[in-house]
């Protein structure tokens with residue numbers, strides 16, 4: 442059984458969170474018992490990766506609702522909405538956060554009593570997590586169809602099982618390949634400044650028994666030119682209506698490099714990451730994080746005191762550089778705008 446980034450305990454009302462800041466050296470779980478602790482866990486990257494952030498936030502609302510003593514439904518729902526707004530301030534880019542907490546609110550407002558609203562909150566959060574597991578498995582299946590035995594994939598950041606309910610998005614094909622005894626190889630960009638590639642992807646693929654080679658981000662061009670890379674596959678934090686995709690800083694550069702070397706560049710993401718209310722990548726809010734992430738490495742200062750820093754956590758890949766978007770409904774290619782719109786609220790497949 443793979444490690445779960447977020448696990449809800451129905452008996453104790455505790456949310457167990459894998460503290461991803463401690464990986465790969467320590468596999469430590471922390472217990473969140475309040476909505477504030479969930480906010481803190483998301484903001485400071487104990488839990489990270491778009492789908493996992495959404496799942497954690499949904500359970501954050503559950504934690505609040507389970508604690509709330511009230512018989513007045515309207516008051517309860519007003520406060521729940523305020524807590525939704527509070528959680529929405531934890532990180533700005535991954536749209537799964539807003540999607541998940543809005544789903545919990547939509548479920549709760551159908552209730553006729555506080556008791557029922559509380560039950561609906563738990564039910565919805567569990568459903569979001571369960572659905573994500575199934576969704577990621579399907580992404581893995583569709584992703585694997587693009588690959589053959591012996592292929593090598595380059596990725597960035599960590600879009601793996603610990604960034605989702607299970608399997609991951611960009612890493613999901615590796616899980617499916619392992620089940621089917623198909624050998625795939627991976628190159629993982631270390632992903633400065635927070636090193637999700639080195640700390641998380643290298644660790645996760647090692648656990649899986651996949652042949653993974655770690656490179657620094659600046660080696661990507663050389664590797665794409667010389668290492669017979671079949672495809673670049675990355676995750677996403679938000680996909681705009683026209684297909685422009687925000688993902689971990691460095692992803693845009695990889696898309697340019699993949700295009701220059703005539704290597705397909707795929708985005709793997711669930712439909713919960715597609716935001717039709719955001720028209721283009723220009724409208725996606727890009728999180729800027731603390732300068733210390735750049736000036737320091739694991740607490741050790743690299744730059745002189747007072748160095749000016751720019752630290753955007755994400756960048757945006759324009760749709761024309763994307764060969765296809767691997768979703769739970771299949772591979773989307775071509776006119777993203779039209780196809781995303783048609784598929785988003787529809788049960789049909791590509």
Ligand SMILES: CSC[C@@H](O)[C@@H](O)C(=O)COP(=O)(O)O
Pocket residue numbers: 489490491492535597598599600601604605609610611637675676677678688689690754
């Ligand atoms: C399946 S996770 C997809 C994305 O959220 C992932 O690629 C990513 O960029 C995560 O950034 P992070 O800052 O670690 O939350």
